[in-house]
Amino acid sequence: MAKVWGLTGSIGMGKSAVAKMLRREGVPVFDADAEVHKLQGPNGALIPAIETRFPGTTGPEGVNRAKLGAAVFGHPQELKALEAIVHPAVQRSRADFLRRNRARRLVVLDIPLLFEGRGKYRLDGIIVVTAPGWKQRARVLRRPGMTPARFKHIRHLQTPDAEKRRRADYIIDTGTTFERTRAQVRRLVTCLHAKGGR
Structure with a gap:
């Protein structure tokens, strides 16, 4: 049975880049985010x-993110209604993923709101991606449509x-160079394989 590790990190910390590095290894x-995009994209199930x-x-083209965001942003009840649609579908997809990969040594669940969400996960450990606050801010404010006020609000909502x-259990620091981050990821994979015992 595969060891299951959770990967998380606040907005702009470089979690997606680390997830890509893990796949390359x-x-x-x-x-989870990619699954939501698929479910809400053209002809998406949701x-x-x-x-x-x-x-x-x-x-x-699927969900109009600006319109849906306007409908739920700042409206807790509306956000709960959306989550009630999205979360069960993502949970089913995650269960399918775990079944398909049960013979692997280890798998990683990329869970953006691992600490903030109400989801229950059976994890063997947690990997957190981090970076200095100034770098996080610079990355996030480069995103289309992002404003300092919105970034502040998102940070307020996150652990x-x-x-x-x-x-x-493990920390990956992306506040350094790409090569150094990739070296951290490679060391982590070697360590997690050793913990898997196979």
């Missing part, structure tokens, strides 16, 4: 339910980076 990674609950937020690092 041969580790299967389940990307489009009918989202359109019924949030009329006018979908089209031929502080220091707390995530305190609760981590």
